[in-house]
Amino acid sequence: CSVPQCSGNLNGRDYLCDYACRHSDCMSFGSITLFFGLALDRLIGDPRSRFHPVALLGNLIGFWGRTNFYPRSLERAAGILGWLVTVGIAFVPCVLLYLFAPTAVFVIFSILALAFCIGWRSLEEHVSAVEEALAKGEEEGRRAVSYLVSRDTKTLSFEQIRSGAYESAAENLVDSIIAPIFWFVVFELLFGAGIFGAVLFRCANTMDAMLGYTDERIRLGWFAARADDVLAFIPARVTGILLLTVFAFKGTAKDARRCDRRDRKKRPGFNGGTPMSMIAGGCGICFEKPGVYTIGDARRTLADGGKGIISAMRQTTVLAAVIGILLMVL
Numbered sequence: 001c002s003v004p005q006c007s008g009n010l011n012g013r014d015y016l017c018d019y020a021c022r023h024s025d026c027m028s029f030g031s032i033t034l035f036f037g038l039a040l041d042r043l044i045g046d047p048r049s050r051f052h053p054v055a056l057l058g059n060l061i062g063f064w065g066r067t068n069f070y071p072r073s074l075e076r077a078a079g080i081l082g083w084l085v086t087v088g089i090a091f092v093p094c095v096l097l098y099l100f101a102p103t104a105v106f107v108i109f110s111i112l113a114l115a116f117c118i119g120w121r122s123l124e125e126h127v128s129a130v131e132e133a134l135a136k137g138e139e140e141g142r143r144a145v146s147y148l149v150s151r152d153t154k155t156l157s158f159e160q161i162r163s164g165a166y167e168s169a170a171e172n173l174v175d176s177i178i179a180p181i182f183w184f185v186v187f188e189l190l191f192g193a194g195i196f197g198a199v200l201f202r203c204a205n206t207m208d209a210m211l212g213y214t215d216e217r218i219r220l221g222w223f224a225a226r227a228d229d230v231l232a233f234i235p236a237r238v239t240g241i242l243l244l245t246v247f248a249f250k251g252t253a254k255d256a257r258r259c260d261r262r263d264r265k266k267r268p269g270f271n272g273g274t275p276m277s278m279i280a281g282g283c284g285i286c287f288e289k290p291g292v293y294t295i296g297d298a299r300r301t302l303a304d305g306g307k308g309i310i311s312a313m314r315q316t317t318v319l320a321a322v323i324g325i326l327l328m329v330l
Contacts, residue, residue, distance in 0.1 A: 029107050030188035030328040033195070034181065037114030038321055044115070046122035053116045057206055060086055065207070067216045075219035079211065083223050087203045091196065098193050110195040114184060117198040119176035120317055123169045124310055130165035131306070134158060151289060160288055162302035166309050167287045170279045171272040175205050177317050178242070179235035185324040194328075204228050229270050236271035239316065240278055246315045247282035256282035259296050266293040283308045 049055065064082040094113070097106045126148055133144035141161040142153040149164040156164065180198040188194030208228035211221025240260065247253040259281025260274065267273035273295070280287050280296025285305040287295040302309075 028329055029103065030185070030192070030194050031325040033107055033110045033114060033188075034184060034321060034324055034328070036111045037184075038118065038120065038181075038317070040111060040115040041118045041120050044121075045125060046116075046119055053113070054202065054206060057086070057090060057203065058210065060089065061207055061210050065211050065217075065220060067220060070220070072219070076222050079220045080223045082220075083204075083207055083227060086207060087200060090199050090203050094193070094196055094199060098196075110193075113195050114180070114198050117180045117184075117202040119172065123172055123176055123313070127165045127169050127306070127310065130161065134161060151292075156290070159302055160290060162306065163286070163288050166285075166302055166306060167276060167289070169313065170276045170287070170309065171267075173275045173279075173313050173316065174232055174236045174239050174271060177313075178239045178320050179205070179232050181317075181320050181324055182235040182238060183231070185327060188328055201231050204231050232271045236274045238320075240274045242316045242319050243275065243278040243282060243312065245319060246312055247278070250282065250312075252282045252284070255284065263293075263295040266295055279309055279312060283312060285309070 046052070046054075061082070064078070064085070070078045093109070097109050101109070130141060130144045130148070134141035138158060138161070141158065142156055145156070145161045145164040146153045148168040151164065153161070153164070179201050183197030183201045184194035185197075186194075187197030187200075204224070204227045207224035208221070210224075211217050212225030212228060213221060244253050244256060247256045256278045260277040262277075263280070264273035264277040267276055276287055277295050279285075283305050284299035285296055285302055285308075286298035287293075
């Protein structure tokens with residue numbers, strides 16, 4: 001350790017020295033974590049287990065996030081308190097390892113945790129599952145896409161089934177990939193502990209996914225929905241810029257920008273419309289939720305343009321990772 005005030009003792013007992021070192025000349029640990037966290041996600045994906053950290057997080061949210069459990073007048077307060085408690089519990093292992101574990105242990109933990117916070121491979125696997133189901137017939141496709149979208153799938157056509165799958169992937173480019181990377185980089189640059197940022201966003205996004213609806217959960221999930229909107233607001237715009245850069249190399253940036261200006265507000269919410277409209281315009285396809293919105297112009301079908309969507313998402317992810325790594329190294 002080259003920090004002047006340090007004794008050089010990094011054996012896990014000289015906590016102040018280790019803390020100072022992480023905040024000065026060891027910022028490269030963040031770039032290592034980001035690189036291997038993404039690589040690990042590509043390698044193992046999202047293992048299905050009841051002991052998966054996000055599954056455990058969902059169990060915790062399900063414990064306190066029960067509708068009709070609190071007096072109506074206290075539901076919003078209960079939602080805010082539950083949100084804070086959930087984030088606090090998720091932070092406990094991060095804090096303990098950050099303060100007391102040797103740097104190598106904390107880096108390994110951060111790599112594993114970041115891989116669990118990112119859903120790059122799983123997004124593609126969900127789309128592939130729908131495509132494989134469609135190969136067996138329309139009914140199989142409807143059943144497969146029903147796991148990804150909340151719309152009624154009983155009357156969807158082949159193109160509308162694919163639209164549901166690729167819409168989900170496009171929207172979740174922000175929630176499952178770019179936003180965790182963004183907040184990891186921000187927290188790494190500010191505090192030398194990027195995993196706190198990634199965990200914070202994953203907690204917020206999971207609570208929004210479980211509680212942020214306008215049905216009987218509207219009061220209990222009000223804060224979760226607003227917090228997710230706020231935390232995803234900048235990453236969604238960053239995603240738009242990254243997509244424009246990717247499409248500039250493909251020669252379709254003008255189409256992406258035009259579609260974004262015209263269609264992004266058709267998708268309810270502050271953030272989901274940006275990646276969806278950019279991808280629709282840049283890839284020359286159309287997303288359709290029957291009776292709700294149509295985003296993009298169908299210059300080609302989703303059967304033809306699907307590979308282009310996945311390719312654009314991959315390139316955007318790699319570009320975000322490269323920029324983040326450069327920022328942390330420099």
